[in-house]
Amino acid sequence: MSELGFTDLLLGFLLLITPVVYFHELGHYWVARKAGVVVDVFSIGFGPEIYGWTAQSGTRWRLSAIPLGGYVKMRGDDDVASTPSNNYQNAEGSFLGAGLYWRMAIVAAGPAANFILGILLFAAVYMSVGKQTIPAVVGEVMPNTPAASAGLLPGDKVLAIDGIGVRDFSDMRGLVVESPGKALSFVVQRGTREFELTVTPEVRFNKQLQMNIGVLGVKSPPVGEFQRLGLTAAIGAGSSDAFHMSVVILRSLGRAMTGNMQQGEVGGPVRIAEISGTVLNQGLVPFILLTAVISINLGLINLLPIPALDGGHLAFFLLEAVIGKPVPLRIQALLMRGGITILMGLTIFLVVYDVIRLFQ
Numbered sequence: 371m372s373e374l375g376f377t378d379l380l381l382g383f384l385l386l387i388t389p390v391v392y393f394h395e396l397g398h399y400w401v402a403r404k405a406g407v408v409v410d411v412f413s414i415g416f417g418p419e420i421y422g423w424t425a426q427s428g429t430r431w432r433l434s435a436i437p438l439g440g441y442v443k444m445r446g447d448d449d450v451a452s453t454p455s456n457n458y459q460n461a462e463g464s465f466l467g468a469g470l471y472w473r474m475a476i477v478a479a480g481p482a483a484n485f486i487l488g489i490l491l492f493a494a495v496y497m498s499v500g501k502q503t504i505p506a507v508v509g510e511v512m513p514n515t516p517a518a519s520a521g522l523l524p525g526d527k528v529l530a531i532d533g534i535g536v537r538d539f540s541d542m543r544g545l546v547v548e549s550p551g552k553a554l555s556f557v558v559q560r561g562t563r564e565f566e567l568t569v570t571p572e573v574r575f576n577k578q579l580q581m582n583i584g585v586l587g588v589k590s591p592p593v594g595e596f597q598r599l600g601l602t603a604a605i606g607a608g609s610s611d612a613f614h615m616s617v618v619i620l621r622s623l624g625r626a627m628t629g630n631m632q633q634g635e636v637g638g639p640v641r642i643a644e645i646s647g648t649v650l651n652q653g654l655v656p657f658i659l660l661t662a663v664i665s666i667n668l669g670l671i672n673l674l675p676i677p678a679l680d681g682g683h684l685a686f687f688l689l690e691a692v693i694g695k696p697v698p699l700r701i702q703a704l705l706m707r708g709g710i711t712i713l714m715g716l717t718i719f720l721v722v723y724d725v726i727r728l729f730q
């Protein structure tokens with residue numbers, strides 16, 4: 371089993387997931403109030419209420435027993451997944467009573483809040499501690515490696531890999547790591563000349579990640595010092611990191627849909643708790659960066675067009691905008707409940723899978 375104690379796992383998970391979920395639901399809440407929609411419940415967690423209070427606005431703010439997410443329940447919602455109810459279709463202050471574009475804005479505000487939180491956390495670290503950028507330049511080529519066989523030389527600058535622009539050494543390493551045994555097209559600058567090389571990273575099993583990774587066989591140039599950024603530069607760098615992080619997540623989802631995802635890439639709440647507990651023990655800055663990554667991850671996943679997720683609601687509203695009338699509520703309710711069932715089943719599977727993996 372993991373060397374981390376139960377307290378480490380629980381504390382790391384709660385400190386990580388609570389602000390991420392809070393900002394997500396706060397996005398929904400803030401725009402809903404702007405649209406004149408009444409919010410009945412703002413909950414961090416699911417299940418029985420542990421602690422709560424009712425604000426003057428009538429919203430019940432609560433902490434619930436199962437810390438696997440949260441929800442905002444608006445007037446007219448049948449359940450925590452915002453399944454619409456016929457009884458409140460035209461009621462004042464109900465979600466369904468809001469205009470189409472207000473409803474779209476309310477739903478999109480949750481994922482948007484997660485992206486904003488991730489960018490702000492990145493920026494806070496870059497302003498306080500600094501940002502260390504290692505150029506995508508080959509510092510040293512190890513003998514008898516794919517890099518040596520392909521003809522890479524010290525001083526070569528990698529501009530792109532398989533058509534994806536490379537900003538720094540971290541981008542290059544990430545693209546190589548996720549491509550074990552796959553032939554990659556490198557665009558390389560050597561002096562004033564640009565040319566292409568085909569490199570196939572070596573397949574190597576990583577015990578810590580429990581997955582095969584790609585190994586190129588190069589070292590980075592000497593690492594520079596951390597450079598503190600100003601507000602504008604920090605937000606720009608944070609936005610760039612959030613965008614590239616989203617691309618990485620989308621590539622991972624693509625592997626999942628094509629059946630190419632490895633065992634080590636699969637994980638649920640217990641895996642997140644294990645990672646968060648480990649990173650928390652490493653220090654505050656790594657934990658803040660992990661929270662930024664998880665926030666961006668949550669925002670992007672919630673945009674998938676799956677019923678019960680924000681993307682599922684947006685899909686209904688986009689269809690309504692195209693055909694000029696809403697999807698019948700009974701069909702929406704049926705799909706939402708089906709989505710909830712699938713997500714609950716997937717969550718249970720991932721929890722069991724993670725527990726078995728920990729004990730192995």
